[in-house]
Amino acid sequence: MNKPLDPITRASVCPHDCPSTCALEVDVLGPDRIGRIRGAADNPYTDGVICAKVARYAERVHHPDRLLKPMRRIGAKGDGRFEPISWNAALDEVAEAFLKAEQRLGAQSVWPYHYAGTMGQVQRDSIHRLRHVKGYSRQFDTICTNPAWTGYIAGTGALRGSDPREMAVSDCIVIWGTNAVATQVNVMTHAVKARKQRGTKIVAVDVYRNETIRQADIGLVLRPGTDGALACAVMHVLFRDGHADRAYLDEYTDCPAELEAHLATRTPEWASAITGLSVEEIEAFATLVGETPATYFRLGYGFTRARNGTTAMHAVASIPAVTGAWRHRGGGAFHSNSGIYDFDKSMIEGTDVLDPTTRRLDQSRIGAVLTGEPDALLGGPDVAAMLIQNTNPASVCPDQEKVRAGFGREDLFVCVHEQFMTETALMADIVLPATTFLEHDDVYKGGGHQYIMLGPKLVEAPGEARENLFVLNELMKRLGVDHPGNAMTAREHIDWMLKASGYGDLETLERDRWLDIQPPFEDAHFLNGFGHADGKYHFKPDWLTTPANNDGGMGPYATMPDLPDHWSVLEEADEDHPFRLVTAPARSFLNSSFTETPSSRKKEGRPEVMVHPQDAARLGLADGDLVSMGNHRGEVRLHLRVFEGVQRGVVISEGVWANRTFVDGKGINTLTGADPVAPYGGAALHDNKVWLREG
Numbered sequence: 238m239n240k241p242l243d244p245i246t247r248a249s250v251c252p253h254d255c256p257s258t259c260a261l262e263v264d265v266l267g268p269d270r271i272g273r274i275r276g277a278a279d280n281p282y283t284d285g286v287i288c289a290k291v292a293r294y295a296e297r298v299h300h301p302d303r304l305l306k307p308m309r310r311i312g313a314k315g316d317g318r319f320e321p322i323s324w325n326a327a328l329d330e331v332a333e334a335f336l337k338a339e340q341r342l343g344a345q346s347v348w349p350y351h352y353a354g355t356m357g358q359v360q361r362d363s364i365h366r367l368r369h370v371k372g373y374s375r376q377f378d379t380i381c382t383n384p385a386w387t388g389y390i391a392g393t394g395a396l397r398g399s400d401p402r403e404m405a406v407s408d409c410i411v412i413w414g415t416n417a418v419a420t421q422v423n424v425m426t427h428a429v430k431a432r433k434q435r436g437t438k439i440v441a442v443d444v445y446r447n448e449t450i451r452q453a454d455i456g457l458v459l460r461p462g463t464d465g466a467l468a469c470a471v472m473h474v475l476f477r478d479g480h481a482d483r484a485y486l487d488e489y490t491d492c493p494a495e496l497e498a499h500l501a502t503r504t505p506e507w508a509s510a511i512t513g514l515s516v517e518e519i520e521a522f523a524t525l526v527g528e529t530p531a532t533y534f535r536l537g538y539g540f541t542r543a544r545n546g547t548t549a550m551h552a553v554a555s556i557p558a559v560t561g562a563w564r565h566r567g568g569g570a571f572h573s574n575s576g577i578y579d580f581d582k583s584m585i586e587g588t589d590v591l592d593p594t595t596r597r598l599d600q601s602r603i604g605a606v607l608t609g610e611p612d613a614l615l616g617g618p619d620v621a622a623m624l625i626q627n628t629n630p631a632s633v634c635p636d637q638e639k640v641r642a643g644f645g646r647e648d649l650f651v652c653v654h655e656q657f658m659t660e661t662a663l664m665a666d667i668v669l670p671a672t673t674f675l676e677h678d679d680v681y682k683g684g685g686h687q688y689i690m691l692g693p694k695l696v697e698a699p700g701e702a703r704e705n706l707f708v709l710n711e712l713m714k715r716l717g718v719d720h721p722g723n724a725m726t727a728r729e730h731i732d733w734m735l736k737a738s739g740y741g742d743l744e745t746l747e748r749d750r751w752l753d754i755q756p757p758f759e760d761a762h763f764l765n766g767f768g769h770a771d772g773k774y775h776f777k778p779d780w781l782t783t784p785a786n787n788d789g790g791m792g793p794y795a796t797m798p799d800l801p802d803h804w805s806v807l808e809e810a811d812e813d814h815p816f817r818l819v820t821a822p823a824r825s826f827l828n829s830s831f832t833e834t835p836s837s838r839k840k841e842g843r844p845e846v847m848v849h850p851q852d853a854a855r856l857g858l859a860d861g862d863l864v865s866m867g868n869h870r871g872e873v874r875l876h877l878r879v880f881e882g883v884q885r886g887v888v889i890s891e892g893v894w895a896n897r898t899f900v901d902g903k904g905i906n907t908l909t910g911a912d913p914v915a916p917y918g919g920a921a922l923h924d925n926k927v928w929l930r931e932g
């Protein structure tokens with residue numbers, strides 16, 4: 238065996254779809270080999286800490302199952318039989334299929350489909366250039382952020398908040414609806430550090446006793462989809478007990494008197510019946526928040542993946558507007574900083590040639606789209622051809638029975654550009670091998686912080702793996718279309734975008750590794766006014782002017798409550814479906830990524846459903862039993878784990894395991910729905926009714 242080389246440490250950025258966007262130090266062992274990855278100690282947000290799955294990234298980059306050659310399907314769809322072909326032959330075949338679809342059904346029958354498997358601005362978003370230059374169908378991104386962002390912006394008018402590094406000086410940190418220990422470890426690092434240094438209280442609000450709740454001082458485990466009720470009762474107590482900052486309310490909010498009157502009936506007793514929390518728990522939490530001016534609300538995505546998720550986010554985000562916590566360093570709220578960057582992406586995305594009349598198909602409703610439901614097709618032609626990059630819809634999208642049927646269509650041509658033979662790649666006609674972030678250049682921005690960061694190419698790609706940019710440019714060449722962006726390398730794109738956006742240039746970013754663009758305290762805390770035209774926080778939002786869809790509102794938007802409330806549009810349990818299912822993230826996976834790495838699989842074990850001991854006993858079920866779980870969308874079989882840390886009637890299944898790892902080959906998203914969350918779409922992935930039985 239060769240003696241291992243002394244590693245050279247190089248700077249990079251984690252490209253995964255995670256708010257932390259960690260600054261990395263990568264041990265490069267040779268031209269095509271990496272070793273350990275660590276968090277950059279000198280980046281104040283990363284603070285030297287990253288998650289275990291990325292620390293072991295060598296396992297993923299050098300995985301024996303990495304795709305190394307372009308392949309053409311030779312078996313039936315999905316049976317896994319492919320033959321290797323050349324890049325030229327593969328790209329020719331894709332271009333030919335796209336042209337054929339266009340001739341037969343028009344350009345909008347081609348649907349380039351992508352998501353955030355890489356968060357790199359160039360490699361993730363160049364697919365739009367192909368889309369726009371050809372007039373292909375657009376994608377309405379709904380699977381992740383819509384309910385959360387819409388609810389937050391409805392109140393604040395802008396997607397930003399108190400500097401995440403201010404957690405260091407908070408006296409109370411409320412981690413609401415995010416399993417930070419698993420999904421964005423840095424939040425926990427900062428919170429625990431603050432507790433050590435100044436006795437900061439950590440509160441976590443979730444629907445089961447996960448690792449974040451375990452590490453918190455106060456853990457509130459409520460029923461799924463009832464956060465709006467908890468928030469209202471907290472505000473009721475704040476008004477009742479003199480903890481509302483009336484001067485702040487008068488200056489900074491739209492209708493404090495109306496809110497106070499509305500909350501009169503939203504008592505802790507009222508909320509207790511809805512949330513399943515005790516009145517004492519609610520009172521104690523409200524008092525803590527009321528008596529602690531520097532309370533920092535770190536709001537996650539989890540509690541918004543419900544049919545009332547947008548209104549839940551808005552209700553929770555309203556609490557610091559009642560206490561005036563925004564006034565204080567270490568106080569206020571933070572959900573995402575995605576609103577602060579304002580990159581000029583026109584060269585990357587080709588927005589100069591965008592035709593706004595092209596349809597925007599709902600990403601989450603890919604099943605309905607591919608099976609030809611007219612409302613999902615928005616009145617346009619069937620989808621006949623797809624290019625898929627950076628996403629694995631055959632595992633991660635809701636309403637899987639339809640997704641499966643759609644991808645099974647013989648008349649649908651699919652090209653998947655991937656690092657691994659995912660379940661989506663298995664359904665493809667052409668599979669192309671993709672680079673990882675260590676093998677291409679890109680630039681990143683942090684949703685959970687405020688840095689622009691560079692992730693340069695550090696090692697050579699294995700086999701014939703190529704970057705996304707290459708595939709898109711080669712396809713456009715073959716399709717006979719051009720754009721000035723096509724002649725540029727990834728580095729040239731980065732340089733162009735930075736310059737056009739007023740963020741220096743590539744050379745400077747390469748030297749400095751990251752650029753801190755944190756807005757000033759007064760802006761981050763909205764002390765110069767909130768983002769709405771009147772400068773106020775809106776307790777009473779106009780739900781339809783908050784980014785409205787093409788067609789006005791989506792889902793049951795007409796009955797949305799005017800003021801913060803518990804909105805009863807959940808998929809409630811009923812006699813035939815006595816349980817509410819939450820499909821929470823697994824710590825060692827990232828959506829479906831890392832389900833291929835041995836150490837992550839070993840840590841996660843197998844697909845399971847966690848059930849309260851009394852519920853299990855009532856059904857005559859025991860720990861380790863094989864069970865069926867189902868609803869009107871389908872049925873899955875997996876193993877039961879008895880688990881005390883959940884309310885009765887609620888069951889939890891962690892992780893988006895590959896469908897094939899379930900006993901019947903049907904995965905968790907068989908049970909989740911794709912009906913849009915009001916008013917701006919989204920998937921209610923944690924809002925499902927199910928039955929459970931032996932078998």
Ligand SMILES: Nc1nc2c(c(=O)[nH]1)N[C@H]1C(S)=C(S)[C@@H](COP(=O)(O)OP(=O)(O)OC[C@H]3O[C@@H](n4cnc5c(=O)[nH]c(N)nc54)[C@H](O)[C@@H]3O)O[C@H]1N2
Pocket residue numbers: 254255256381413414415416417419420421442443444445447460461462463464537538539540541542543819821822823824825826827828923
């Ligand atoms: N390890 C790991 N990290 C990840 C991911 C992953 O899959 N695994 N996914 C990445 C992605 S794409 C994203 S968007 C982020 C998302 O990260 P988060 O913001 O953490 O959101 P979720 O992962 O949806 O769920 C977080 C928590 O919300 C809880 N929850 C569900 N329903 C409710 C509810 O009604 N009320 C309350 N209070 N809590 C509820 C769940 O139990 C879960 O513990 O994480 C990223 N990071």
Ligand SMILES: Nc1nc2c(c(=O)[nH]1)N[C@H]1C(S)=C(S)[C@@H](COP(=O)(O)OP(=O)(O)OC[C@H]3O[C@@H](n4cnc5c(=O)[nH]c(N)nc54)[C@H](O)[C@@H]3O)O[C@H]1N2
Pocket residue numbers: 254352353354355360380381625626627628629630633634654655656657659671672673674705820821822827828829830893905906909922
């Ligand atoms: N039941 C349930 N379902 C969920 C969720 C849940 O909480 N519960 N969470 C949802 C959320 S928040 C999200 S964001 C979605 C995310 O779902 P996806 O967007 O599908 O994310 P991943 O599963 O991580 O898959 C990303 C894929 O991109 C590939 N990839 C990475 N980098 C590159 C690259 O540079 N080029 C190319 N060509 N490919 C690349 C990876 O190999 C990986 O297979 O899942 C959703 N699905």
Ligand code: SF4
Pocket residue numbers: 251252253255256257258259287288289291292420421422423827
């Ligand atoms: S915590 Fe998130 S951003 Fe940081 S290394 Fe892990 S997956 Fe990447």
Ligand SMILES: [Mo]
Pocket residue numbers: 254380381382
């Ligand atoms: Mo996400």
